[in-house]
Amino acid sequence: MSTALPVLMYHGLHAGPDSRGRFDPVYSVHPDAFTAQLDWLLRNGYRSIGASARTATADGRRVAITFDDGDVSNLEVALPLLRERGMVATFFITSGFVDQPGMLSSAQVALLADAGMEIGAHGRSHAFLEDLDDAALAAELRDSRTRLSALTGRAVESMALPGGRGSERERRAARALGYTHLFGSVPGPNRNPDRDRWLQRIAVTRGMALEEFASLVAWRGPRPRLSRMRFEALSWPKRVLGNAGYERLRARLLKAAP
Ligand SMILES: [Zn+2]
Numbered sequence: 269m270s271t272a273l274p275v276l277m278y279h280g281l282h283a284g285p286d287s288r289g290r291f292d293p294v295y296s297v298h299p300d301a302f303t304a305q306l307d308w309l310l311r312n313g314y315r316s317i318g319a320s321a322r323t324a325t326a327d328g329r330r331v332a333i334t335f336d337d338g339d340v341s342n343l344e345v346a347l348p349l350l351r352e353r354g355m356v357a358t359f360f361i362t363s364g365f366v367d368q369p370g371m372l373s374s375a376q377v378a379l380l381a382d383a384g385m386e387i388g389a390h391g392r393s394h395a396f397l398e399d400l401d402d403a404a405l406a407a408e409l410r411d412s413r414t415r416l417s418a419l420t421g422r423a424v425e426s427m428a429l430p431g432g433r434g435s436e437r438e439r440r441a442a443r444a445l446g447y448t449h450l451f452g453s454v455p456g457p458n459r460n461p462d463r464d465r466w467l468q469r470i471a472v473t474r475g476m477a478l479e480e481f482a483s484l485v486a487w488r489g490p491r492p493r494l495s496r497m498r499f500e501a502l503s504w505p506k507r508v509l510g511n512a513g514y515e516r517l518r519a520r521l522l523k524a525a526p
Pocket residue numbers: 336337390394430431
């Protein structure tokens with residue numbers, strides 16, 4: 269029987285702008301909030317599974333915890349908190365960011381894999397795949413998979429599309445190169461995760477209250493609808509401005525924020 273699979277999308281875990289790693293005012297979740305979220309999942313009977321695993325549980329409560337980009341806090345902050353609780357997560361790593369300042373080193377990527385965490389791909393350069401021609405698209409998808417496999421000694425089966433953006437062309441290319449589980453950033457509960465090959469994710473953002481987190485995981489109450497509407501509203505400027513224009517606008521708005 270197929271039961272819903274909430275997939276949580278994190279980036280870095282940072283107490284503040286001076287924390288190690290690359291702080292983002294929207295996506296950097298405070299380590300204390302992350303800890304409270306993990307404990308909420310455990311209290312409510314959720315069992316964590318890897319992004320490409322489809323392990324059934326007796327009462328159907330499963331959750332996939334994912335991290336994008338490969339911030340150094342994935343190892344230094346997230347890993348110990350996960351291990352203390354016997355939980356697993358999937359780290360979607362942009363291969364071209366490995367060994368850059370604030371990001372995971374090659375050795376740290378291997379450590380995450382050796383600790384039983386799943387390593388998935390997140391492009392080579394983090395270019396938005398829709399902006400690339402076919403040859404550049406194939407190179408992004410292939411090179412990142414090859415590099416991560418070499419670092420971990422394991423096959424890389426899952427991928428989160430950079431920016432969560434991709435249409436049928438990008439997904440077909442990824443499947444042709446061997447990715448079996450693809451993730452975007454459309455918010456949703458994944459009602460048929462064992463059948464769907466293109467999974468929705470719930471973005472966990474800085475300052476999110478625990479009750480909002482809980483209602484998104486359970487996909488109940490008014491919060492899910494609000495998050496969908498917010499996502500739709502944000503996809504308009506993306507469509508109108510293009511991916512690069514949208515990123516510039518986002519950077520300007522974040523700088524203007526108090
Ligand atoms: Zn990303």
